[in-house]
Amino acid sequence: MKKLTFAALLVLLVITFLPWLGMTSFNTKGEPREAIVALSMVENGEYILPVSMGADIPYKPPMLAWLIVGSSFLTGGVNEYAARFPSAIATIALAMGFALFVNRRKGASAAFFSAVVMVTSVEVWRAAMACRVDMVLTACMVGAMLTMQSRYVRRGVGGVSLWAVLLLSAAMLTKGPVGVLLPCLVMMIYYMARGECFWKSVLWLALTALLAVIIPAVWYVVAAERGGETFVKLVMEENFGRFAGTMSYDSHVNPWWYNFETVAAGMLPYTILGFMALFVARYRRLSRLKFSGLRNKIAAMDATDLFALTSIIVIFLFYCIPASKRSVYLLPIYPFLAYFTWMLMRRLGDNYRRVLNGYGVLIGVIACLLTVGLLALPWLADALPARAAEMATAIAGGDKFLYVALAVLPALGSVYIFRNCSRKAAPSAMILSTLETTLLIFWVVAGIILPPVLNAKSDRHVADRLESLVPADDKIYMYNPDPMLRYYTIGFYTGDRVRLLDTPAKGASATLASDADKLPRRGVLITAFKHLPEIKERHPELRITPLEDTRHRSCDTRDTILIARFRHRR
Numbered sequence: 001m002k003k004l005t006f007a008a009l010l011v012l013l014v015i016t017f018l019p020w021l022g023m024t025s026f027n028t029k030g031e032p033r034e035a036i037v038a039l040s041m042v043e044n045g046e047y048i049l050p051v052s053m054g055a056d057i058p059y060k061p062p063m064l065a066w067l068i069v070g071s072s073f074l075t076g077g078v079n080e081y082a083a084r085f086p087s088a089i090a091t092i093a094l095a096m097g098f099a100l101f102v103n104r105r106k107g108a109s110a111a112f113f114s115a116v117v118m119v120t121s122v123e124v125w126r127a128a129m130a131c132r133v134d135m136v137l138t139a140c141m142v143g144a145m146l147t148m149q150s151r152y153v154r155r156g157v158g159g160v161s162l163w164a165v166l167l168l169s170a171a172m173l174t175k176g177p178v179g180v181l182l183p184c185l186v187m188m189i190y191y192m193a194r195g196e197c198f199w200k201s202v203l204w205l206a207l208t209a210l211l212a213v214i215i216p217a218v219w220y221v222v223a224a225e226r227g228g229e230t231f232v233k234l235v236m237e238e239n240f241g242r243f244a245g246t247m248s249y250d251s252h253v254n255p256w257w258y259n260f261e262t263v264a265a266g267m268l269p270y271t272i273l274g275f276m277a278l279f280v281a282r283y284r285r286l287s288r289l290k291f292s293g294l295r296n297k298i299a300a301m302d303a304t305d306l307f308a309l310t311s312i313i314v315i316f317l318f319y320c321i322p323a324s325k326r327s328v329y330l331l332p333i334y335p336f337l338a339y340f341t342w343m344l345m346r347r348l349g350d351n352y353r354r355v356l357n358g359y360g361v362l363i364g365v366i367a368c369l370l371t372v373g374l375l376a377l378p379w380l381a382d383a384l385p386a387r388a389a390e391m392a393t394a395i396a397g398g399d400k401f402l403y404v405a406l407a408v409l410p411a412l413g414s415v416y417i418f419r420n421c422s423r424k425a426a427p428s429a430m431i432l433s434t435l436e437t438t439l440l441i442f443w444v445v446a447g448i449i450l451p452p453v454l455n456a457k458s459d460r461h462v463a464d465r466l467e468s469l470v471p472a473d474d475k476i477y478m479y480n481p482d483p484m485l486r487y488y489t490i491g492f493y494t495g496d497r498v499r500l501l502d503t504p505a506k507g508a509s510a511t512l513a514s515d516a517d518k519l520p521r522r523g524v525l526i527t528a529f530k531h532l533p534e535i536k537e538r539h540p541e542l543r544i545t546p547l548e549d550t551r552h553r554s555c556d557t558r559d560t561i562l563i564a565r566f567r568h569r570r
Contacts, residue, residue, distance in 0.1 A: 123266030349427025
């Protein structure tokens with residue numbers, strides 16, 4: 001890959017992700033649930049099996065939390081930036097690694113475009129800006145697969161790649177055994193498609209997997225000693241019960257077609273290009289396809305194309321099996337989808353330029369409308385309904401120079417698109433201008449639109465209110481009858497001071513027996529109004545006095561938060 005192209009890609013990736021990480025407060029239960037584990041590590045010095053919220057052990061292995069703790073040394077503490085930094089760095093590393101992989105096989109242009117398409121697909125971009133395990137897991141899994149495929153191309157089946165072993169170990173320490181199992185399964189199917197010996201392939205992949213589980217196994221053993229039966233039950237449920245559909249609770253249960261929907265949404269805006277390409281597809285060729293000699297045709301495929309296709313099919317089908325389905329599970333297929341998207345763009349540019357131009361013009365129009373809308377927003381706010389006007393004022397109420405500078409960028413990018421379209425520039429120039437403008441749109445969304453919109457959803461201001469009500473050394477108590485729900489956002493922003501009023505009736509699988517079983521005599525409670533009768537029925541010895549109806553719908557529990565004071569009647 002040319003050094004200038006490589007440097008340009010790195011700069012674009014850094015600008016796309018790193019400047020915006022700390023601008024948005026936590027506003028979903030998933031992010032603070034991960035971040036509070038790292039906060040607990042720093043506060044209590046327990047790095048093997050930390051306990052947060054007073055009684056909860058983590059649902060996932062500790063790799064992400066360790067990375068957040070490491071990031072906190074750069075940011076001065078465990079904050080939003082430190083919590084999201086590992087995901088962003090994992091995305092940048094994955095994009096650069098995938099670009100190098102494609103460069104060796106298809107050239108610098110294909111490498112650059114594939115990487116940019118990957119990071120500007122909605123699902124990857126969203127995951128890269130979130131404190132979740134998914135992008136770290138994806139980077140480790142895909143990195144291991146790329147490493148194993150590169151070694152296979154050089155030497156054939158046989159031998160073990162040290163880098164693959166380390167990446168698989170990191171993947172397992174991020175989310176569990178699936179981090180080792182799934183990449184090895186992909187490689188197994190790929191070797192078979194290439195006509196390799198079955199038993200030889202199984203032998204070397206089994207050895208790779210065995211070596212990869214050694215380091216995670218040490219953590220699992222030590223953690224099991226500390227967490228006991230609760231930890232073992234949690235591991236079995238999260239890793240095997242989720243796949244087999246035998247979990248004690250429903251977790252992201254979705255129908256079989258959900259994965260098709262989520263990939264179509266996750267590949268936006270490029271799904272639009274794929275839809276437009278359907279109108280010029282040559283369906284007669286498809287009708288003449290014959291399945292005879294299919295194995296020989298597969299074996300004769302370009303090695304990179306076959307590897308990318310195998311990865312997509314195996315990973316997609318793997319995650320169609322369990323009832324539990326989430327869009328982020330399919331993140332490992334997005335680099336390969338981006339690679340085929342680049343191939344589609346190139347083919348359209350060579351043979352159906354009007355389709356490529358039409359897609360580029362569409363992106364250019366969207367960019368212009370975004371710029372016009374943002375620049376006009378301060379004057380339009382008064383004409384909007386109250387809630388929309390409040391949000392518009394918040395969006396336009398930041399730094400004026402940054403607001404205007406970012407707002408005009410998409411329109412400037414669209415000029416490049418229209419210029420290339422009118423001058424009938426080379427297809428690569430049209431592709432570049434379209435991807436450039438797409439990047440600029442993402443910058444505007446991340447820097448201007450999302451922070452005020454999502455900050456309004458956050459429970460952070462409730463946490464600030466509680467900090468003023470509760471002395472620094474005292475705990476804050478919470479009650480919710482759902483054993484899976486916690487006020488994680490408030491817990492994070494109050495320094496992990498939130499505790500369970502009592503253990504839920506059914507108990508969560510990650511809740512240890514602890515002081516949560518002992519009812520406190522007095523304190524400040526956060527709950528919902530609708531739960532007050534249940535609390536009084538379960539604990540008639542408590543006198544509960546409502547202090548403040550925050551009128552804020554919690555981003556964690558989806559109920560309006562009530563702040564109350566309680567104490568024993570005697």
